[in-house]
Each structure stands twice: as structure tokens, then as C-alpha cells.
Amino acid sequence: MPNNLVVRVKASSPEIQAGLAAIAKELELPGDFPADVTATAERAAADVVLPEQDRTDLPFLTIDPAGSMDLDQALHIERHDDGYVVHYAIADVAAFVEPGDAVDVEANKRGETLYGAGTRIPLHPPALSEDAASLLPDQVRPALLWTIRLDATGVQVDVRVERARVRSRARWSYVDAQKALDDGTAGEVLELLREVGRLREQQEVDRGGISLPLPEQEVDEADGGFQLVFREQLPVEQWNAQISLLTGMAAASLMVGAKVGMLRTLPPADPRDVARLRRVAKGLRISWPQDMEYPAFVRSLDPTVSQHQAMIVACTRLLRGSGYAAFDGDLPEQRLHSAIAAEYAHVTAPLRRLGDRYVGEVCLAICAGTPVPDWAASALPGLPKILQDSARRAGAYERAVLDLIEAAVLADRVGQQFDGVVTSVRDDEATSGVVVLAEVGVEAPVTSAQPLPLGEDVSVTLATADLAARKVAFTLP
Secondary structure, three states, rough: OOOOEEEEEEEOHHHHHHHHHHHHHHHOOOOOOOOHHHHHHHHHHHHOOOOOOOOOOOOOEEEOOOOOOOOEEEEEEEEEEEEEEEEEEEEEEOOOOOOOOOHHHHHHHHEEOOEEOOOEOOOOOOHHHHHHHOOOOEEEEEEEEEEEEEOOOOOOOEEEEEEEEEEEEEEEEEEHHHHHHOOOOOOHHHHHHHHHHHHHHHHHHHEEEOOOOEEEEEEEEEOOEEEEEOOOOHHHHHHHHHHHHHHHHHHHHHHHHHHHEEEEEEEEOHHEEEEEEEEHHOOOOOOOOOOHHHHHHHHHHHOHHHHHHHHHHHHHOOOOOOOOEEEEEEOOOOEEEEOOOOOOOOOOOOOOEHHHHHHHHHHHHHHHHOOOOOHHHHHHHHHHHHHHOOOHHHHHHHHHHHHHHHHHHHHOOOOEEEEEEEEEEEEEEEEEEEEEEEOOEEEEEEEEEOOOOOOOOEEEEEEEOOOOOEEEEEEEE
């Protein structure tokens, strides 16, 4: 599911920078690529063989955050009969990476690109991820070309994937693409992205699925302290994400039909987590009627409102428990991604996620009617653990950065009181729990001499805001 919280740290204070360095050391985050990995990547970039099929006639475009260089996906949409054809070109990392070579071994160690604090720790060396394998404009590149036909309502009716050489004609940032759509200068492909994106959003509603429009969080220096600012997703980002979701669902359907591959899975939400989220909503002063289901509630949130932005971030707790299920023969018992409300696979970001390269190869083989390559088939059983380990590291990195930011934002307010709601209480210690504060959109530990009043309004005192320890804590008199 393409929903990731992005944190950008614009503050240059020694305290913030020291905290970020400490996080990198504690989590043993990867550093620069070893020399042999870089040399192998550079040789592969110079010696790449392009696919025979030439689809440089299709005027692809890319849409990414401003300044991005690792461009995994290029898009073209056209009308066909009474429906649409989506052409989605995905960077062909396997054209550059040989099984067992230095780049492959290092990628299996890293698992995924790590994002946090405005920096990125890439999965592949820049010679590939930001140059030869990236779908940069006006460059002929090898790609996995997905062709997905939709009916007039946006329902998939056909899919195939094959290798082809492609060339992107335009590179859009999300901001510029949205501006062009708003002022009528976007052109046909972006206009069709809006049209198809809205249809796919309705399909998601009909399935009972939900996408979290996670805002970017920025921490900046202001008036001698720090300020936390949310930037909501633009509509074009959500429409673009729907094309990625569509492709991931199409890949899953191919693999389930052939009984070989790897799915991204998520079990149904735990009712206790939903109940806790209801208390978070109360703490943020957001109405959540008892008869409203979780997906409908998320769709009711307004990402332009700060309390709603904090609520959207809190909703990521229902994505916990996600995993990967590899199979070859018998299908896994749990195949569903409950947030998407469908079978789903990661396949559209091979420059940034290790598993996507393998899933892409499986789908290519299925469509070609050939056996899955040995290097991909033999790796499937071990991939879920590699990917889960890298996901845990990425999650720990994200949480540590958020903890640091919250401590920085509140550092000069120790001793002040805040209104909030107690959203959870420890089962083994009724005097300890978590409080959510509407004013600053923060969830933090709270303790009291008496049992905490679960779900009730409280006035708490900020007892600790320690940047070095990345710790924020409140007390309830």
C-alpha cells in the first residue's frame, strides 16, 4: 500500500542534527555503498542491453516529489472504446542487476530505501537508482510495461506485462501537475489521470477499501524554538497512487491465478485498535458517529485541518500486522490486504523496494507462459523475512525521527498544561497510559498517582521533553 509518512527536517540546530546522527548510529543504518558495489553498478549502467520491443512511441510522463531522481514509474493513459488503457512503465532493475552480484547482495542486506528527516538511504547505488535505471525524461530506458484495460467505470478487464524500451517525455512534480490540472493546461494524459483516478477511488469505496492520505511533516526553526507543520497530499498524488494500487492488484490477480508469487497482506483491524482510535478522535475533537465504519470515517477527514492531519497519522496503527506471503503451489490462507480490501502485491517501486524486482519477474513469466526464472523462484521463500526485517528497521527509523521532532517542538514548554484525552491505559498498570493533545497533535505517555480515566478529557502537565533521549512525557495531577 503506497502510504508512507514523510518527515522533512529543515532545522539546522546542533541538537536536531546530533539527534539524527544518534538515531543512525543506534539503528545501524546503512552508510555509503562499498566500492565494489558502486563499481558493479557503474559497469552495469554502461553495459545494459535494451529490450527488443520498442514503445518509445508512447508519450510517457512521470509524477513525483520535486527534485526526485529515483523515478520508478512512468505513466500514459488513453481512451479505448468506451473505457481506458493504462500504460504503466516500471523501471527494469533486473536489466542491470545480476543474481548474486555485488549490487544484488547489498540490496538484499538493505531491503528498501529508507526515508526520514529529509534524507534518503537508497536501496541501489545512485549510478542505477538516480541515473541509468531511473525513468528520467528524454532517456531511453528498459522497463516492465504494464498494459491494463479498464471499462467505463474503471474496472480492470485485462492485463499484461512485458519488457520494452520506453522514453518519458515529461517530468512533473506533484505541485506543478496539480497547478496545471487546476488551470486547464495539463494536457490529455494528466486529465485522464484525474478521470481514471476518480473512478478508481470510487471502486475503492465500493470494495470497502481505504487509502490514508498521509501528510508530510516538516519541523522548522521559528522564534527560537521549533514548529511542526503538516503538508497535506494533493489530489493528483492520490490519483497517481490509485494507478500504483491498480497495478499491484493486477499483479496479485496474475500470481494468484498461476499459484506462484508473493502478496502484500494485512489482516483485518483489531477491534481494540479501532476503539482506541475512537478515543484519539475524541482527543482531537473530531466527531466519529458510533454507526460510522472506519473506512467512511477516514474518508470524512479533511487533510487541510491540522487535527484531521494528526488523526490520519494516528490511523496508521491499523496498518500494523502487514506482511508478505510467498507461495509456489498452494495459495496462502490469508491473501487479503484488508485496507485495500483486495489481493495486492508490491510491484511498482523496484528502485526502492527489493521485493518488487522479484514480483515483476514472476508476472512477466506468467504473461509470457514461461517458467519463473530460477533466481526469482528460489528467492521467494526467503523474501518475506528479508522484507519484514527491513520494514521493521524503516519503522523504527520513522518512529525515532518523530520522537525527536516531538521532543524538539515541546522542548521550551516543560511545565505547561495541555488539554487532551487519555486514549489507552496499560493493562498491568492503570496509572500509566497515553494521552493525545489536540493543540499540538501529539500522542505521548502520561502517568498519574490515580488510575487514568480512559477516554475522558484531562488537563495534563508536560513533565519531560528531552531531545537527547527523544522522550516526551506528561503527568496528570
